[in-house]
Amino acid sequence: MSAMASPNLKLQLCAAASNPGDLPLDAQSEILLRLPAKELCRLRAVSPSWRSLTYDPTFVAAHRTRHSELFLAFGFRGESEAHSVDIVDLSGKLVRRIPRGEVMGDSLSDLRPSSPPQWPPPWTELLVLRTRLDLVGFTCRFHPLALWALNPATGATLALPECYSEDLETRLQGRFYCLDGRVHWYAFGQVATGEYKALRITRFSNPWRQFCEAITIDASGSNHGMWRETHGPPAFVSAGSGVTMGHMMEEEMKCVVVGGVVHFLIDFRFPYNDSTETAVEPGSIVLFNLETEEWMVILHGPAPVCTFLQDNIVKYYESLDIQLSLCDLNGCLVTVHNIHHTSMDLWFLSDFEKGLWVKKYSLPPFVASLFVFPLLVLDDGRMFFRRGIMGIIDCYDLRTGVYTSVLEFEAGTNSRSIGIYTGSLLS
DSSP: OSSOOOOOHHHHHHHHHHHHGSSSSHHHHHHHHTSSSSHHHHHTOOHHHHHHHHHHHHHHHHHHHHHHHHHHHHEEEEEEGGEEEEEETTSSOEEEEHHHHHHTTTTTTTOOOOOOOSOOOOGGGEEEEOOEESSSSEEEETTTTTEEEOTTTTEEEEOOOSSSHHHHHTTSHHHHHHHHHHEEEEEEEETTTEEEEEOOOOOOOTTEEEEEEEEEEOSSSOOOOOEEEEEEOOSSSOOOSSSSSSHHHHHHHHHEEEEEEEEEBBBBTTOOOOOOOSOOTTTOOOEEEEEEEOOOOOOOOHHHHHHHHHHHOOOOOOOHTTTTEEETTEEEEEEEHHHHHHEEEEEEEEEEEEEEEEEEEEEEEETOTTEEEEEEEEEOOOOOOOOTTTTEEEEEEEEOOOEEEEEEEOOTTTEEEEEEESHHHOO
């Protein structure tokens, strides 16, 4: 729905504003429900009755039903260390900016490295998790044990414990172990009970191990439990090299949460897997059920992806590794095979039990560029992508074949960490 009100609606609003008592409450509610959240937030200053009405939980719920808008959430780094979490609509318009001081306070003031500072300073860089929820999860670069859950509607932020689970702390008595730990993954999702859960995978290289921990956040997003250790993954999950920003962007696209289940691409190049004596097939996926906190069976990827190396006589796995990613399109797990400058094949999982995949889209060469990843697809046939290291959001119309740029991020934006916010911006 357009953010602009129709002329008739404007006249009704003017009449209601000049004398709110002239219109029944039901009529006022019906008029206000037609407006987008950003306009309603401004109109709260018009009258006490409108302010009371638009804060009512019943009104907020009804408005969310009518305005099922999707927003993008990402970390922004401005001048003078002015970091924030930004919420923008799909046209690229900024609808809310939540400064770092509001979302995390001064909790990172003593975490600066002792070496000479870099510019822009990296230790406070906010990394938004790849989520599709009415909460936004984010962490902080170079302070990996810090994790927050943000409600963009209210600005309320929940800081999760910055520690290992008690069991893992006991197991990691060795000093070298503790210094070697590197958080490879955070995943954040919602389960059937309404609770939110976060998953953390930490890698240690002596020996090569990946430890897994989970934590529960209540349905309101205002309280949390403690981190607890679960079984490690049955195979080494992809984490990339992390040497360049391009690699970091690539590795973040190898994990996605769909329906309360975390899906990881397995690192088929990695020889040290706990339960597999032979090499893992390229494109294979390992699943973690957030509700039961158990690992599920290994899911084989689409057959053409598995045979791509042989069919194309590719000698090095890295050639395929940088082409594969996962995404959630309309609640369906999708394996993306981006054959750079040739085609981008989107394989939708149609039957989990049988491991059946269906290739619904094969996008043209001008879409299939390096570091291009699908974000979401709308019912009207528009598909949005994140493109390039510097950060551009593109839109491809599946009906017309038109490919346009929607948003080019400002300098300082951390465009490699983008979440989708599905909640209402009415608090």
